[in-house]
Amino acid sequence: MKEILSGNEAIARGAFEAGVKVASAYPGTPSTEILENIIQYKGIDASWSPNEKVALEVGIGASFGGGRALVTMKHVGVNVAADPLFTLSYTGVNGGLVLVTADDPEMHSSQNEQDNRNYAKFAKVPMLEPADSQECKDFTRLAFAISEQFDTPVMLRTTTRTSHGKSIVALEEPVTGLPAPKLARNAAKFVMLPSNARVRHPFIEERTVKLRQYANTLHVNRMEMRDRSIGVITSGIPYQYVREVLPDASVLKLGMVYPLPDMLIREFAEKVDKLYVVEELDPFIEDQVKAMGIEVIGKAIIPICGELTPGKLRKAFNLPEPEMSEVDTLPGRPPNMCPGCPHRGIFHTLNQLKAYVTGDIGCYTLGFLPPLSAMDTCICMGAGIGNATGITKVLPPEEQQKVVAVIGDSTFLHSGITGLLDMVYNKAPATVIILDNRITAMTGRQENPASGFTLMGEETFEVDLPQLVKALGVKNIRVIDPSDLAESKRVIKEEMERPEPSVVITRRPCVLIKREGVFERGAAVAVDVEVCTGCKACLKLGCPAIVWQEDGKKGKAFIDPQLCTGCSVCEQVCKFIAIGAKK
């Protein structure tokens, strides 16, 4: 049977076909849909973990118990999971373990574009890189076989184009006859204290040698001999661009990008006149080929920043480009917080209070954009709280007061708790705002430990954020409705002025939550054009529902009733009482 699947759907299918028992992840673009799709397959326990480190540790446990485990995350998530990953390389597996890293060249939805192929080399684990959805499925199956054959975790690296691109996939039946999980004690392998780890290290080095030999004959590493004047070593999506732009070139298509098949590379290099490596981001393959003493051209012509495109490849090889139409400079269309988004009022207030906002990762990072313009830093998940602590350490007291960390509910549970613990423990006088919108919104509304539901849709314990914060030692805890601007401003100002750590929890659900009874849409409000003075105060909210309309000489605001959710925030900023319930 054939289906059109995205790379993420195909990985989920591949995991099902491979007999995966446990799948764990923290959502992150472009990886999120793997777990969202895996729940359709019976017999897989799939769950969102609070962060990627926990997700991998859950996967490791399942593997040690003898079940096959899939763990998925975005590229920067592997940074969070790196600690268990590097030692998992030492222990190896019992049931197969595959870690998917979904990289994001071009940073379509990320804070950096690190090339996670480097993790394979660094952690000494094999890595496969599919080039379309069929390979996403097939390589997932293959990765589990390699994992068990070589006693190693296997990384599967996708990029945004493979994760979200769709292509035709031939489905297969699931494997059968996998051993049933059961407890097996093997301390020498699974207890990594120095005496045991010292024994495991040589095993890893031998494993890499064996994997390199295996890679030389592995079917997913293949030579495609065509015109021999140009030979290109490539993998993943860049392979597709090479086939598109250089259809006559000979290609060594690598399905396994670590360890590299040394013999195969030498053989290919000898067969072609001029050798190139075409790869996105780092010269990962190129450097290794050069270290083998082989002359090769790579980053000398291929850009190191951003994702490749067929056009960029055409330029690199000095090929003719088609004539393209020119268009005038146009207004951009950046993403925006939704109409009725509970974050809007808070960022408006922070802007008014001239707070120095140490931000974090989520929809609320959009609070950086004008007209709200109320974010001053954003590094990684959970960083805002630690950043706030650090910055107060160097500032004079009057400036310390301005420091406010903002963090979403899911991000706080991901990696903000330890930061807040430090803020209390080391007495930093900053304010933390936890934007509790009842969901992990940015990645498309995933459940989390504060939402009361699991990935499988089951009801579960809902963490009590004020209690949690109290247990960390925070004395000043305020819970507010962020759509009440006056109250928000008063409370945040009070807490900013307080020379000790305090937490403000804003409670209002994301407008996109579909589960019944969580978000209730209110009646749309309207502008009374007779009263509106055209002062534009409401436009400073940046709400997509509020539209400026030129009306003769003077403009007036207009509210799109289709978009308005009735949050009333604009009503509160209008000094002339021109906005209110529709008459």
Place this chain on the structure above:
Amino acid sequence: MSKITNILLVGVGGQGTLLASEILSEALKQAGFDVKKSEIHGMSQRGGSVVSHVRFGKEVHSPIIPEGEADILLGFELLESYRYLPLLKKGGKVVVNDLKINPSIVSTGGGSYPEGLADKIRRSFPDCIVLDGAELAISAGSAKAANTVLIGALSKQLDIDEKFWLAAIEKMVPAKALEINKKAFFLGRNVA
């Protein structure tokens, strides 16, 4: 190299551009072609510009259309259609929805929506088709079916049997909206 047909679908988050590209890909798959489709999720969901690349033929390699090689641009909104014209080849076909959605910079009074975009598009692509998707969708029974009207208009540009289009719509559209969407498809198909 065998001929690959490249279709670019552009619009604004929330317009159903992605569902339209799903219907298109499914119809092409059912008609027996190799199909690849690429788009960016994530940030673009929040009211941003949405671009979906669909390519089909005997064997498709790149999931994204090489710059300047799109054969057809199916535009769900005027500004976005105009923005992506450079991706279209000379002599390519434009099918565009006669709809303006203000970007936030315009709706907040910080800029203006460019005038005369349909004419500008026509200047470079004289046989461009401009249709009112919303009006046709409303006459089919729901304004929400505008994306299916556009798929109908696109279908006239491709040599794919009607039965594959209908099968794709049946597969991708929820049962309760099926009749309206079929009607919308034919209204679009008859315009072009």
